[in-house]
Amino acid sequence: MRYTRLAGVVIFVAIAALLASACGGGGASTEAEPTKSVAQSSQISKPKPKVMLVNATTAGVFENYFAILDITAKNEGADGVIIIVGSITQGGETKRNEMPVFLTKDTAQTIRLVFPLTWRGGDWTPSVETEVP
Numbered sequence: 001m002r003y004t005r006l007a008g009v010v011i012f013v014a015i016a017a018l019l020a021s022a023c024g025g026g027g028a029s030t031e032a033e034p035t036k037s038v039a040q041s042s043q044i045s046k047p048k049p050k051v052m053l054v055n056a057t058t059a060g061v062f063e064n065y066f067a068i069l070d071i072t073a074k075n076e077g078a079d080g081v082i083i084i085v086g087s088i089t090q091g092g093e094t095k096r097n098e099m100p101v102f103l104t105k106d107t108a109q110t111i112r113l114v115f116p117l118t119w120r121g122g123d124w125t126p127s128v129e130t131e132v133p
Contacts, residue, residue, distance in 0.1 A: 048077030049130035051084075052108060056126045067115040071128050075103035083131040086113040090124035100133070 053072040060066050067088045075082065082103055087096040097113045117124070 045078035046132050047075045047080040047082050047103060049082040049084075049103065049132065050074050050076060051128050051130060053110075054126060054128050058124075062119055065117050065119045067117055067124055067126070069113045069115070069126055069128065070110055071113065072108055072110045073101065073103065073130060074108040075105060077105065079104045081133055083133060084111050084113070085129050085131060086115075087127045088115045088117065088124050089127070090117060091122065 051071060052074050055070040057068045058066065059068060069086045071084055071086060073082065073084055081100050083098050083100050085096065085098045087094050095115050097115060099111055099113060101109060101111055103109055
């Protein structure tokens, strides 16, 4: 069961990477501080992801309101799968979204996470971190 799930994630990541590279990407405009990756200690080389940029925007109104995070992540370690975890906090409520991405060594990729929100007025706060499975 565990290997089936892992195989599914790897296939999903490969398809997402193929589609993302075919679509191209725009540059992000907001710098983010590098985040710590969650990695287990072992003797196997693992990816070392770092969030380079976050561009946070909104689109829509009322029931069709979305927060959009364009996240540029760079892998400074070995080739592998990383998980980009984004969250939006608005009015005391936090929504979380994540996406697995395969990154080769010393490459960067921009990933888009979209969060459907209910307009409550006021500000919302984005947060992004990376994990190594």
